[in-house]
Amino acid sequence: MNLELSEDQEFFRETTRKFLESEMPLTAVRELYESADGFDRDWWRQAAELGWTSLYVPEAHGGGSLSGSPTRDAVIVAEEMGRLVSPGPFLPVNVVAAALARAGSADQQAEVLPGLLSGEEIATWAFSEPGGHWDAASVAATATPDGGDIVLSGTKSYVEALGVADRVLVTARTGDGLTQVLVPTGTPGVTVTRGRSVDMTRRFGKVTFDGARLPLAAVVGEVGGAGDIVEHQLEVALALQCAELVGVADRTMEFTVEYGRERYAFGRPIVSFQVLKHRIADMTHWLEGSKAVSDALAGAIDDAKPDAARLASVAKAFVGERGPDIVDECVQITGGIGVTWEHDIHLYSRRAVVDRALFGSPEEHKERVYALLDV
């Protein structure tokens, strides 16, 4: 999150934090563990009223960002959600809104964006396939034009909030190019399989297209020409995810160090032991680096910097590794209670490991950094 927030952004951050603290404290997050969907629709509509879903929506459709830079605004929410491991389809809804705002037709925008904006409808993005790769080359599902229709075949996995989604933005292949199709989940030939994750509240799913047929008007952008917008969606997803991991790591370090000041052993607070202090010092530079690079990524995306794609992978490789590492070190500092259900730290570990894997692991993003070194 930017160090120099505008007054509007600062107000947005405060209302977001207060809303989460009062309406979705960790006790409420725990209660959602057993629930099928992982979040409450009324609660989501309240969140939408706070502006969570308006940032990428054009003003013509009732949306708007605070600063003219939607990703810089959106990471404020993502980081706060990380701090309280909050539920809700914030990332997928905003990625779909960003895609439609940039590449959707006037009809698509008018049909879909108001529902996302109010929180009445949920949309999600289906990109990766079984095996879990988030790059264009790994897309095997096909979108084939047939007369006035587009026909989808294949399987998409790890799709967040799929079980409750009204629409899925599907990334598929047409020859050498990519095509995106906005698919209502009730379409014949579309089978949704609900799934769960290690996270307390994030639900995922798998969707199979068995020759599902949609009108060409359901194609977002050009048939075979979606490569750039898919890259943009990935960058936005990574920026929101990295900001969330920053919130996760920041909050975990806060309560762990606080605990370590009050926990005495051998007559001393445990964080007075150099062996722990030195680890906390390392975690401090991991965390500060994570904040810096996440912040830089949000700016690079909205400013359309030429190195945004590489920076997105630099950020995920760094934050996706250091964030979960910080939480892991904190479990060790917390001691035995840190591996019990009772202690909240596992809520943070859960979010951290899921975020680490989703949208590409640090190891995969290092490969992408290497490929983008321009040498």
Add this chain to the structure above:
Amino acid sequence: MTVTEENVETLDVFGSRARAWIEANLPSWDDDEVDSHTLQNLLFDNGFAGIAFPREYGGAGLTLAHQKVFYDTAAELRRQVPSTYMVSIGMMAPTILDSASHEAKLRFLPKALRGDETWMQLLSEPRGGSDMAGSTTRLTRDGDIYVLNGAKMWSSGAYESTYGLCLCRSDWNAPKHRGLSMIAVPLQGTPGLELHRTRAANGNLGEFCEESFVDVQLPVDNLIGEESKGWSVAQTLLFHERNAVANIGYGYLGRTAARSGSAQRSNFGVLAVPEMVERARARGGSPEARQAIADAFIEETVLGITSGRIMAGMRVGTHKGQWGSMLKLQGSVAAHERARTALVVSGADGVIWDGDEVRIDNPGTTWLGCRGGTLAGGSNEMQRNIVSERLLGLPREPSFDRDLPFNEVIRNQGKL
């Protein structure tokens, strides 16, 4: 050196003025390297040296933000800036500015800022470096002069500097931190001072020097700060040193420019990323090598962005205190890892070569000395103490010598 808002040139106005002057006066990055002293003279004579120093001491009377604008503009325009004053002007001059008397500032600072006299620090001793406050170099008042006896080492660049800022003990009955003084020692041709350069592990005579002082006589005016209050001067010096190493604060002297100019070429065995890629490809590009190279690039990128964030944070007030130590730690860890990566990607070619010639420009030889970076300027362990204790406010290490008269500390050695 407080500068009130209304009488300071705005950053925009300064930026245009600096840009025009840099374009008209500074040589291009590609030109043969211009002598640093000549360049520093040029900056000083045109009001662009010591940008954040008060005018009465030879500075431009502006702020650190102006200084950053100047060096960023030079980097953007790919112009040369003096490359050798990080210690003298980035670390020592701000220490003198913060700690010395008005007279001493008038006497020392203008010449330092013009580059006509250079300064370095005499802190570590053969008995130790991290425990700096345990100094056993002896400063004795003798009538109207001081007499210095003892030894220092790891003093970078002492052989070519005008003055060394020397931490020494003036009161042996006071507790260790309260009996120290800081004094300026002229390093060239001083009777009783013997200086030689330390041979580095790579076989070269490096920048490091060792000095011995036998009854070296010094004017009392050379004292920087008050007698036996030298520890706070040393703390100030270390603060500026870490900032300079981290490339922030007064130490922001265009090393970014140097880096962007050199990013595409290797500096001795420290391989630039493109060369790592080349070597890795020549050996078939293993996944491990690709990951390690990506890591090197990622760490370098994140370090640069983090340092920008901290400079911004210092400006707007969200970052106060010892953030330079955190950056120094982050940078040292990354540089060490990078030296290891050079070994990973080079394999046998990094350590074995054709011909009878002794060579040091290879990853293997660089590896021998790369721990210098995690030790010099305060070891990683000391930086971790500073980050955890002073930045985060965690409890300090217990101390066995803090409150005892220093004489007793020495007598107690070996008894624990």
